[in-house]
């Protein structure tokens with residue numbers, strides 16, 4: 444392996460490998476036997492061919508910010524793409540960019556903004572996560588409500604199959620199946636993404652934002668539906684609850700929110716200046732009709748940024764409350780939010796756990812976050828139980844087990860809640876078509892045959 448890559452690109456020292464023992468889901472842990480950091484696609488191909496010849500399983504890893512334990516290896520080799528971070532081309536006429544998988548998501552916009560273009564999906568982790576990880580998990584983000592998630596912006600992919608064969612796949616525009624769509628969201632189980640052709644869009648002409656404060660989380664949930672009923676599709680519609688507000692206000696990201704606020708909605712509209720202003724006015728009427736006690740408009744870019752920092756940095760701020768956080772990710776019909784939010788709180792109370800909610804309310808993508816200390820086995824057991832109850836509740840109201848973070852290792856146990864034996868068997872057959880030896884990210888995404896029960 445050392446001969447296949449540049450010097451210093453293989454780590455096999457167990458002490459150094461500890462840095463890769465988890466992703467951002469701290470309950471799912473494992474150590475690889477080695478980690479390798481290819482610099483380009485040729486090195487990546489050589490690495491995968493070697494692993495295939497030696498029948499060694501491997502796990503692709505970007506920045507390790509995933510929240511489902513997907514980028515964790517139990518033995519075998521971790522293939523880290525962080526040194527493959529070049530933006531190979533920006534095509535202003537065709538409005539696309541060709542990038543390597545280890546490119547940080549935020550860096551794409553830094554490279555395209557000069558051309559008046561942007562990459563639209565914006566996971567809250569965009570400053571740290573890689574575009575390869577985004578494609579592999581089909582990431583969402585606050586602004587995906589109107590713009591669509593990662594798959595809506597992937598034009599084509601190059602993937603290195605688990606036997607080392609490079610393959611360029613498109614969206615079925617020439618006929619045939621949408622293979623790039625199948626690889627998107629496949630969580631490293633079909634091969635390693637080595638290049639990504641992304642669609643770009645013109646930068647927005649006008650953006651308008653307000654923050655609405657509520658005395659009841661159920662009212663904030665109702666306001667979400669009312670905004671859509673008014674015919675407005677905001678570009679982002681996010682909810683943060685009281686626990687989150689308290690911890691953010693105690694951090695460097697404080698945005699001056701009153702601590703007695705039960706829930707706040709961030710509402711953002713975008714378009715030409717008139718359209719954005721009209722949409723925002725309608726959205727304001729809707730939140731006031733649902734009992735918002737105050738609406739605060741962002742009058743400058745600085746004020747807008749402060750509102751977004753309070754939302755996007757909330758996860759980090761939770762570190763003030765507990766050493767670990769179990770970020771739940773489920774998608775539910777928006778109309779169920781007013782009923783569900785108090786029920787999440789009830790589940791957390793019953794298991795004696797602290798809960799903080801901040802999530803993409805507009806598309807019903809909830810994140811009930813359970814706070815805990817993983818050194819306390821009893822707390823971990825309670826977190827697992829509460830998490831399973833929350834998942835079952837979300838599925839029961841017509842939702843599903845992941846909105847954007849993927850299945851990884853964590854949610855394999857819940858796959859049987861949403862998929863029948865037939866669907867799982869088709870997915871296994873598709874996996875087998877690219878990976879007959881089951882080398883790519885084993886144990887993730889799909890339960891073993893017969894292991895569907897939760």
Ligand SMILES: Cc1cc2nc3c(=O)[nH]c(=O)nc-3n(C[C@H](O)[C@H](O)[C@H](O)COP(=O)(O)OP(=O)(O)OC[C@H]3O[C@@H](n4cnc5c(N)ncnc54)[C@H](O)[C@@H]3O)c2cc1C
Pocket residue numbers: 466467502503504505506507508509510512513514524544565566567568571572573574575576577578579580581582583584585630631632634635636637758759847848851884887
């Ligand atoms: C504070 C915080 C906020 C977050 N906010 C959001 C959010 O708003 N929206 C959202 O969707 N997610 C969010 N996430 C989750 C996470 O950032 C995303 O899932 C992100 O896409 C993971 O990227 P990564 O580079 O860290 O991937 P990793 O964690 O390294 O890997 C994630 C999965 O992708 C696979 N993978 C990685 N690279 C490749 C590749 N080149 N080829 C094949 N498979 C690959 C891995 O095997 C693994 O299964 C957040 C996480 C944190 C910590």
